[in-house]
Structures are given as C-alpha cells and as structure tokens.
Amino acid sequence: MTRSPITFIGGGNMARSLIGGLLADGFPAAALRVAEPLAQSRETLRAQFGVQTFEHNQEAIAEAGVVVFAVKPQILAEVARELAEPIQHARPLVVSIAAGVRLGDLDRWLGGHVALVRAMPNTPALVKSGATALFAAAGVSAEQRQRAESILRAVGLTVWVDEEAQLDAVTALSGSGPAYFFLLMEAMEAAARELGLPAATARLLTLQTAFGAAKIALESNESPADLRAHVTSPKGTTEAAIKEFQQADTAGIVTRALGAAARRSRELGDLFGGDA
Ligand SMILES: NC(=O)C1=CN([C@@H]2O[C@H](COP(=O)(O)OP(=O)(O)OC[C@H]3O[C@@H](n4cnc5c(N)ncnc54)[C@H](O)[C@@H]3O)[C@@H](O)[C@H]2O)C=CC1
Numbered sequence: 001m002t003r004s005p006i007t008f009i010g011g012g013n014m015a016r017s018l019i020g021g022l023l024a025d026g027f028p029a030a031a032l033r034v035a036e037p038l039a040q041s042r043e044t045l046r047a048q049f050g051v052q053t054f055e056h057n058q059e060a061i062a063e064a065g066v067v068v069f070a071v072k073p074q075i076l077a078e079v080a081r082e083l084a085e086p087i088q089h090a091r092p093l094v095v096s097i098a099a100g101v102r103l104g105d106l107d108r109w110l111g112g113h114v115a116l117v118r119a120m121p122n123t124p125a126l127v128k129s130g131a132t133a134l135f136a137a138a139g140v141s142a143e144q145r146q147r148a149e150s151i152l153r154a155v156g157l158t159v160w161v162d163e164e165a166q167l168d169a170v171t172a173l174s175g176s177g178p179a180y181f182f183l184l185m186e187a188m189e190a191a192a193r194e195l196g197l198p199a200a201t202a203r204l205l206t207l208q209t210a211f212g213a214a215k216i217a218l219e220s221n222e223s224p225a226d227l228r229a230h231v232t233s234p235k236g237t238t239e240a241a242i243k244e245f246q247q248a249d250t251a252g253i254v255t256r257a258l259g260a261a262a263r264r265s266r267e268l269g270d271l272f273g274g275d276a
C-alpha cells in the first residue's frame with residue numbers, strides 16, 4: 001500500500017520517539033521524511049531508522065500528506081512562516097506537537113485556513129507505549145482527524161480533548177509525566193544503593209517494579225489506591241515507607257509540580273505565540 005509521506009520538521013527527541021514507534025508498528029521507512037539542520041542528527045536518523053533526511057524544511061515537505069512540526073516552541077513561528085507558501089500551495093494536514101503554542105497562532109503564521117491538529121505525545125511512543133491527546137482546529141475534516149489519530153495511535157494510546165486549553169493539563173500530566181516517573185526511579189535506585197544493594201541489582205529491581213506496577217494498574221479494574229492497599233500490610237514495611245511519603249506531603253508536591261508544568265505550557269503559548 002502506498003502512503004503519502006509524513007514529514008517531520010525537526011528530528012530531535014520527540015520526532016525520534018514517534019518515528020521509532022511508527023516503524024515498529026510497520027509503517028514504511030520510505031514514507032517518512034525528516035528535516036533536521038544538524039548534520040550529525042541527520043546521519044543518526046538515517047543510520048538508526050533508514051528514513052530520508054533533509055537539511056532544508058521546504059524540500060522535506062514536497063509531496064507530504066502530513067507535516068508534523070516537532071521543533072521547540074521558541075522557533076515554531078519562524079519555521080512556520082518560512083513554510084507558509086508551500087503549505088498553502090500543497091495543503092497537507094499539519095500536526096503540531098509543540099508544547100503551549102496555540103493553533104490560532106500557528107494558523108496565522110501559516111497563512112490561514114490550514115487543516116491543523118495539535119497533539120501532545122510523550123517519549124514512550126518510541127516503544128509503542130505513548131500517550132497522546134489531540135485537539136483539532138475548526139474545519140478539520142473527520143478524515144483528517146482520523147489520519148492524525150492513526151499516526152499517534154500507531155505509537156500508543158490516543159484521546160481527543162474538547163477544548164484546546166485542556167492540552168496544558170495534558171502536557172503537565174502525560175507530556176512531561178515520564179520524567180516524573182524517571183525521577184522517582186532515580187531516587188529509588190540511589191536509595192537502594194545506599195541500603196547496600198549493588199548498582200546493577202538496584203537498577204534492575206527498580207525498573208521491573210515500575211514496569212510491574214504500571215502493568216498491574218493498567219490491567220486491573222482496581223484503582224491505584226486499592227492496589228496500594230494490597231501491598232500495604234498493617235504495621236508492615238510499606239506502611240512505614242508510605243508514612244514518610246505522606247509526612248513529606250507527596251500529594252501536595254505532585255499537585256504543585258503539575259500546576260507548574262501547566263502554567264509553563266500556558267506561558268510558552270503566550271511567549272512564543274501572538275506575534276512572536
Ligand atoms: N521531549 C518530549 O518529551 C516532548 C516534546 N514535545 C514537543 O516536541 C517539540 C520538540 O521537542 P524535543 O524533540 O524534545 O526537542 P529537541 O531539541 O530534541 O528537537 C528539536 C529538533 O529541531 C531541530 N531544529 C532546530 N531548528 C530547526 C529548524 N529551523 N528547522 C527544523 N528543525 C530544527 C533541532 O536541531 C532538534 O533536533 C517541542 O516543541 C516540545 O514541546 C512534546 C511532547 C513531549
């Protein structure tokens with residue numbers, strides 16, 4: 001089956017995660033293109049994924065059915081404005097994964113009336129375990145929504161949100177979320193080493209425990225609170241540990257952390273949107 005190419009503008013961490021996941025899902029490498037200014041990154045993308053790479057964004061989007069903007073929010077305005085003319089001409093579906101930047105701004109930079117979907121994926125897309133929320137601009141057809149969704153669904157779970165502002169909360173939860181779990185893993189690993197475990201054992205047990213906890217939470221009908229209760233014997237070891245977490249107001253810390261991320265997402269939209 002021939003597929004119109006998907007072109008990524010920016011071949012950094014998140015583009016690599018999406019490309020790796022799409023390939024693992026059977027998407028043909030010949031239908032994936034990446035525009036990336038850094039020669040070293042282009043070489044890595046070719047060697048790792050066998051995709052076609054381009055130094056210049058304009059060349060990369062010729063014939064593209066879908067263009068995915070995967071550059072930093074800071075430079076999205078400049079990059080989009082440069083591509084306005086060819087995008088107006090070829091009218092591909094445009095998907096932006098940039099944190100914070102609102103579709104109204106992107107549409108204006110691209111010259112208006114572009115089929116736009118904003119998505120917030122996360123890096124576990126690389127191992128087909130991503131979580132992505134999507135929001136479509138008015139005027140995006142059902143078929144275009146389906147096309148955007150099918151790309152992200154190839155690399156994990158997808159949900160649509162009804163209001164664009166909800167993407168700030170999504171960014172705080174699942175966009176940035178992998179980093180929170182990695183932070184906890186780092187801390188658990190370090191604590192286990194301090195308790196006398198060899199480094200390799202500390203890492204292995206940390207990772208398998210994180211994996212097992214996520215897997216049982218996904219596969220069980222019980223809530224995380226109930227699952228926690230099954231681990232926590234009265235007057236046992238878990239209870240002793242949980243008491244420490246609660247005394248340090250872990251729930252409050254998490255609330256403040258997600259609040260800070262959501263606020264930063266809105267700020268990015270204000271700073272790098274408008275007439276940026
Ligand atoms: N890393 C993550 O976990 C997630 C990132 N995002 C969003 O994805 C976007 C990319 O983030 P990352 O991949 O983490 O950043 P990154 O810095 O790893 O990748 C950005 C890439 O864009 C390239 N680039 C710079 N100038 C360019 C230009 N003029 N034209 C084309 N490419 C250019 C850079 O060389 C770099 O390879 C950001 O907007 C971010 O908000 C969204 C969800 C999760």
Ligand SMILES: O=C(O)[C@@H]1CCC=N1
Binds near residue numbers: 099171175176
């Ligand atoms: O840290 C960031 O700004 C990006 C967006 C979500 C994950 N990484």
